[in-house]
Amino acid sequence: EKLSRVKKLFEDGQSEIDTLTEKELFLTGLALYWAEGFKSLKEGRLGFCNSDPRMIKFIIKWFEKALNVKKEDFILRTEFNESHKNRTEEIKAYWSKITKFPLSQFEKPFYQHSIWLRNYSNRDEYFGLLRVRVRRSSELLNKMRGWINGLGKAV
Secondary structure, rough: HHHHHHHHHOOOHOOOOOOOOOOHHHHHHHHHHHHHHHOOOOOOOOOOOOOHHHHHHHHHHHHHHOOOOOHEEEEEEEEEEEEHHHOOOOOOHHHHHOOOOOOHHHHOEEOOOOOOOOOOOOHHHHHHHEEEEEOOOOOHHHHHHHHHHHHHHOO
C-alpha cells in the first residue's frame, strides 16, 4: 500500500510540471545556478558542477536557451576519485553521451585524492561529477552575480 501511495505521489508531482515559459525557465535556471554554479570573480567565467545527469542536461539547455551560449563555447571536465582512474575513458564517454558533446571539448580529468573508507557494491555506477564551463563569459558572470542578488531581494 505504501509503495502504491509513493508511486501515485511521484506521478502526481511529475504531471504538475508543464512546459516552462521563457521567464520560468530563466528563473529556474538562475536558482539552480545560484545553488550550484560558480560565483567567484576569481573563477572568471560561468561554470557549473554536479553529478546528476538530469541537472547537467538542464543547465546546458539553460545556458543555450536563456543565455545564448553556443555549443562550441562549452568546456567540460570530469572529476572523480582517483581509485577509478582505470575507468577514465568509460567515465568521459558516459558524460559525453549524456551531454552530446564530443570528447574533444573535454579537458584532462581531475582526480580527487581521497581515501574511500569502504567499498561500494555499485562501484561501476559511479561516474563522478561533471564541471561545465563557458569560454569568454566573464561579463556574463558579472551579470549572473547581479541576477542572483536581484533574485535574493525579490522575496
